[in-house]
Amino acid sequence: MKKFLIIILAIIFSPITILVGIVLYLHKRASFRHIYKYLSTISINDIDGISGYEFEEIVAYLFSFFDFKTTLTNKTGDYGVDVFATYKKIRYCIQAKLYYNHNVGPSAVQQANTAKNYYSCDFAVVITNSKYTKQAIDMADKLKVILLDRQDLVNILDNIKSDNKKFLGKLLEEKLCLSRF
Numbered sequence: 001m002k003k004f005l006i007i008i009l010a011i012i013f014s015p016i017t018i019l020v021g022i023v024l025y026l027h028k029r030a031s032f033r034h035i036y037k038y039l040s041t042i043s044i045n046d047i048d049g050i051s052g053y054e055f056e057e058i059v060a061y062l063f064s065f066f067d068f069k070t071t072l073t074n075k076t077g078d079y080g081v082d083v084f085a086t087y088k089k090i091r092y093c094i095q096a097k098l099y100y101n102h103n104v105g106p107s108a109v110q111q112a113n114t115a116k117n118y119y120s121c122d123f124a125v126v127i128t129n130s131k132y133t134k135q136a137i138d139m140a141d142k143l144k145v146i147l148l149d150r151q152d153l154v155n156i157l158d159n160i161k162s163d164n165k166k167f168l169g170k171l172l173e174e175k176l177c178l179s180r181f
Contacts, residue, residue: 035061039160044153047129048100055098056082059127063087063094065160066168079118080111087169091121092146099130106139113143123176129153146175 039061047055053075060070060083068085083094095112097104108126116124126132126140127148140147148156152171159167 035064036160039065039157042157044129044150044157047098047153050098052096052098055129056096059083059094059096060085062156062160063092063168066165068092068168080115081119084119084121085125090123091119092123092125092172093119093121094125094127097126097128097130099128103131103133104128104136105133106135109136109139109143109145109147112145116145123172125172127153144176146172148175 039058042058047058050058056072060072063070063083063085066087068087070086071084073081073083080095081093082096085092085094093112093115095108095115097108104126108128112124112126115121123144123146125146125148126136129150131149132140132147137147139145148171155171156168
């Protein structure tokens with residue numbers, strides 16, 4: 001009797017499980033199409049006109065486009081991390097700095113490095129719509145923090161428009177190798 005009940009339940013719930021899986025897959029694809037459509041229409045000038053939190057969301061979307069699994073942190077109490085991203089089992093903590101009239105200094109690099117250690121991530125990344133001071137670049141080199149500046153952001157946006165899904169992973173790899181020498 002017990003085996004019969006298990007067979008009946010399996011017959012009933014197997015199609016439901018498959019249906020839920022299909023719905024989740026279709027939802028993920030629709031969400032991805034929405035993100036792609038949104039990202040393919042924005043420019044660096046659009047980014048210059050948004051809020052800091054909107055920039056954090058865009059950074060999460062950018063990384064998602066390139067097949068990173070992303071999570072936005074809370075607006076406060078994040079210990080210097082705005083976005084967590086995972087790609088091929090490598091964990092990144094990302095700090096997004098939206099600056100209008102000045103360059104990003106070493107404190108952003110310090111915060112990202114501290115967050116990397118605090119959250120046991122593999123790498124720390126600071127991304128900005130601006131540039132970095134010499135002190136920030138020197139510190140990032142020493143601490144192995146990956147810096148993505150305005151030109152990198154423009155290149156990322158361009159590679160979204162050309163649907164180059166491998167660009168960001170290669171860029172991070174290249175930046176990391178450059179900082180080792």
